[in-house]
Amino acid sequence: MSVAATWGTTADERATAFPHDLADDPERYRLWRGVDVAAPAPLVYRWLCQMRVAPYSYDWIDNRGRRSPQALTPGLERVEVGQDFVIFRLAAFEPDVALVLETPAGSSGERLFGHVHLIYWARAVDERRTRLLVKIHARPARGAFGAFMRWFLPWGDLVMMRRQLLNFRRLAERDAQKTGLRTASSSGSERSSA
Numbered sequence: 001m002s003v004a005a006t007w008g009t010t011a012d013e014r015a016t017a018f019p020h021d022l023a024d025d026p027e028r029y030r031l032w033r034g035v036d037v038a039a040p041a042p043l044v045y046r047w048l049c050q051m052r053v054a055p056y057s058y059d060w061i062d063n064r065g066r067r068s069p070q071a072l073t074p075g076l077e078r079v080e081v082g083q084d085f086v087i088f089r090l091a092a093f094e095p096d097v098a099l100v101l102e103t104p105a106g107s108s109g110e111r112l113f114g115h116v117h118l119i120y121w122a123r124a125v126d127e128r129r130t131r132l133l134v135k136i137h138a139r140p141a142r143g144a145f146g147a148f149m150r151w152f153l154p155w156g157d158l159v160m161m162r163r164q165l166l167n168f169r170r171l172a173e174r175d176a177q178k179t180g181l182r183t184a185s186s187s188g189s190e191r192s193s194a
Contacts, residue, residue, distance in 0.1 A: 004154035007162060008034035009133065018119045018135045019098040020091070028117075031136040031154055033161050037169045039176035041124035042096040044132055047168045047175075048120050049077045049099070051085045057164040070171065088118065097122060113153060114140035128176070132165055 006014065009032040022028070037044050050056065053076065054068035079099070083090045087109035088101035101118045103109040109116070117137040122130050136157065140150045 002154070004158045005029075005031050007032070007158055008165070010034075013131070013133060018121055018133070019094050020100045020119060021135070022117055022137045025137070025139070028137045028139045029150065029154075031138065031157060033134040033136075033158075033165060035132050035165045035169050036125075037130040037132050037172050038128065039130060039169075039172035040128060041122040041130045043176055043179075044122040044130045044168065044172045045096045045099075046072060046077050047172050048122065049079060051088075051099075051101075052076050052079070052083060055086050055160075055164065056167045057160045061160070068167070072175070088116075091117070111141070114138055130172075132168060134161065134165070 013034060014032050050069060050073065053073060054066070056068045059065060059067050079090055079093050081090055081092060085099075085101050087103065087107065089104045089107075090099065091102045092098075092100040099120045101116075101120070103113060103116045105115075115138070119133075119135045121133045121135070123133055124130055138150075138153060140147070140153070
């Protein structure tokens with residue numbers, strides 16, 4: 001498999017069943033993405049909920065030049081199936097663990113990318129570390145454009161989602177460090193942020 005299909009993930013992770021996974025389907029292809037995050041899984045999940053208002057990738061491309069919020073927006077963690085997440089819709093979720101997004105039937109996202117089912121998984125390694133994993137099941141539209149997207153989407157998505165995941169890592173680690181510093185100062189003890 002190419003880096004466009006598996007970026008940042010291990011063979012073991014790709015063999016693991018994700019929350020709300022789909023059964024294998026010969027009409028769909030799968031992509032995986034992953035990053036280490038030095039922050040607790042609930043905080044990483046909280047940042048994923050921010051996708052209700054912004055994509056957190058290259059804002060000049062996919063957010064009309066507006067900067068994705070750099071602070072958590074109160075209330076966005078209260079998700080419900082059916083809510084919009086930029087061009088996707090929330091299909092399922094597990095609080096503090098996973099969000100499952102899909103392109104809605106007949107939407108501009110589906111016309112452009114086909115039917116896409118994304119699983120964002122904040123997989124806890126321990127209390128302070130998370131593997132942020134994404135599994136994508138994609139079924140491109142039929143015809144010549146669909147064939148082009150089957151080739152293009154893995155590489156185009158890699159560029160955009162890599163930036164998105166690195167942004168979520170940066171923001172979650174920043175917030176985790178701030179929380180750690182507040183905890184240390186309130187207890188009067190020094191603590192390493194490593």
